[in-house]
Amino acid sequence: MKIKKLFQVLVLGGTTLGLGVAACGGDNGTGNTGGQQQTLPDGGTINPGGGGGPPGW
Amino acid sequence: MVDAAHRHADRVWAARHGVETGAALRFGSLSRRMWEAGAPEALIELAARASRDETRHAGRCEEILRARQAPVPPPETRLLEYAPLELTPAERLTYEVVAQSCISETESMATLVTLLDEARDEQLKSVIHELARDEVNHARIGWGYLAWARQRMELAFLAPLLPLMAAGSAGPDLFRPAPPGTDDPALLRSGVVPHSERQRIYLETLESVVIPGMAEHGVETGALRAWVDRQRAACQPAALGA
Numbered sequence: 001m002k003i004k005k006l007f008q009v010l011v012l013g014g015t016t017l018g019l020g021v022a023a024c025g026g027d028n029g030t031g032n033t034g035g036q037q038q039t040l041p042d043g044g045t046i047n048p049g050g051g052g053g054p055p056g057w
Numbered sequence: 058m059v060d061a062a063h064r065h066a067d068r069v070w071a072a073r074h075g076v077e078t079g080a081a082l083r084f085g086s087l088s089r090r091m092w093e094a095g096a097p098e099a100l101i102e103l104a105a106r107a108s109r110d111e112t113r114h115a116g117r118c119e120e121i122l123r124a125r126q127a128p129v130p131p132p133e134t135r136l137l138e139y140a141p142l143e144l145t146p147a148e149r150l151t152y153e154v155v156a157q158s159c160i161s162e163t164e165s166m167a168t169l170v171t172l173l174d175e176a177r178d179e180q181l182k183s184v185i186h187e188l189a190r191d192e193v194n195h196a197r198i199g200w201g202y203l204a205w206a207r208q209r210m211e212l213a214f215l216a217p218l219l220p221l222m223a224a225g226s227a228g229p230d231l232f233r234p235a236p237p238g239t240d241d242p243a244l245l246r247s248g249v250v251p252h253s254e255r256q257r258i259y260l261e262t263l264e265s266v267v268i269p270g271m272a273e274h275g276v277e278t279g280a281l282r283a284w285v286d287r288q289r290a291a292c293q294p295a296a297l298g299a
Contacts, residue, residue, distance in 0.1 A: 003167050003258065004265045009193060010163055011270035014200025017099050041082045043134030049142035051218055052225030053156035054083060055076050056165040 061238025066247040067127035074118040078132035081111035083157055084195070086136055090150050097205055103198050110191040117184045121248070124180070139225060141218070148214055151206055155215060156222040158199025159267060164226055166192050167262040168250055175245040185248060203274040216277040220284035223267075227259055232288045256292050260285055 088104035115132065122129045140152035169189040176182040206212065230236075235252035244251050250258065263285050268278045 003170065003261050006163065006166055006170070006196075006262070006266045007269055010166060010196040011200045011266060011273060013193070014158075014197030014202075015204040015273070016201075017103070017197055018097060018201030018204030020099075040085070041134055041136035043136075045136040045138060047138035047140070047142070049140070051141050051221030052139045053222035054079060054137065054139065054161045054226065055072070055228050056161040056226050057073060057076065057168040 062241040062244055063238075063247075065236075065238045065241075066244055066249045067122070067125055069249045070118055070122050070125065071127065071130045074115050074122065074130055075133050077111045077115035077118055079135075079137055080157070080161075080195075081108050081115065082133065082136045083138075083153070084108035084111060084198075086138075087150075087154055087157065087198075091154070091202065094147065094150055096202060100198055100201050100205070103194050103201075107191070107195045107198065110195070114188055114191070117188065121181070121184065125247075139222075144214065147206075147210055151202070151210070151212070151215070152218065152222075154199050154202045156225065158196050159203065159270060160199075160219075160222045161226040162192055162196040162199065163266055163270075164259060164262050166196050167258050167266070168255070171250055171254070171258055172245070172248055176248065177246060181248050200270055200274075203270075203276075207274050212274065212276050215271070217280050219267075219271065219276070219278070219281040223263060223281060223284055227288075231256060231259060232291050253292075256288075260289055 084104045085108040088101050088108065091104060092101045119129050138149075138153060139156055140149035142149075144152060166189065169185055169192060172185050173182070173189055176185055203212070231252075239252040242251055263281065268281055268285075271278050271281070
């Protein structure tokens with residue numbers, strides 16, 4: 001696959017996902033987080049606050 | 058493959074193990090935060106699934122490290138976030154989703170596509186194919202979230218921050234001269250893209266996918282284009298095929 005093809009696959013494919021379905025979540029103040037499986041960090045949350053981004057492959 | 062290149066491949070796979078375990082934590086957090094924000098169910102579920110995918114991917118990296126008789130590093134246990142603290146909560150969530158999916162996962166897809174074309178070893182090919190299949194959806198989460206978010210908030214704050222995201226995802230060494238052993242074409246057979254090719258792929262993906270994607274969602278891309286131009290100027294022209 002050529003890299004340019006990724007625009008169609010990722011950007012346009014993702015955009016369809018974002019626009020094509022109704023929203024379902026929302027904080028209702030009950031502490032319900034939608035029953036999503038969570039992976040909890042045991043080393044805490046780190047945010048130096050200076051921007052940046054996660055490394056990739 | 059000479060020793061320096063072999064050791065480099067070991068280090069890359071060890072780093073990928075950390076990337077995957079860290080991404081598992083981040084996608085778990087992003088799924089919960091997107092639910093709280095009222096995002097579409099499909100995106101929330103994809104992020105939760107991505108968290109599980111990344112844990113499985115870390116296992117694949119571990120298998121490859123063991124096959125190479127290389128040490129397996131401990132998993133990332135910290136939830137790393139990157140958004141500037143002065144942003145609003147909604148902006149910080151958007152920043153994290155964009156940095157993770159629109160930048161990092163989109164770039165990872167370009168790397169995986171390149172490796173898939175080059176892989177010869179059946180086990181390696183199978184692993185890369187499995188990861189690429191999953192990473193498509195991991196990248197789509199970000200582009201889908203942007204499509205949803207732009208109807209609810211102003212995304213102009215992202216424009217000056219995109220270079221920070223791109224630089225963070227690239228890491229501190231990508232646009233420096235290649236250290237010994239990191240630009241050997243034989244690395245491709247170990248599932249590693251040689252240094253100069255990584256530079257080329259990274260910039261091409263920003264130009265061909267990320268920048269048009271941001272423009273598609275109304276985010277101004279001048280700052281990111283300027284960053285790309287600076288990185289290209291810093292690289293040897295021959296290495297980029299310019």
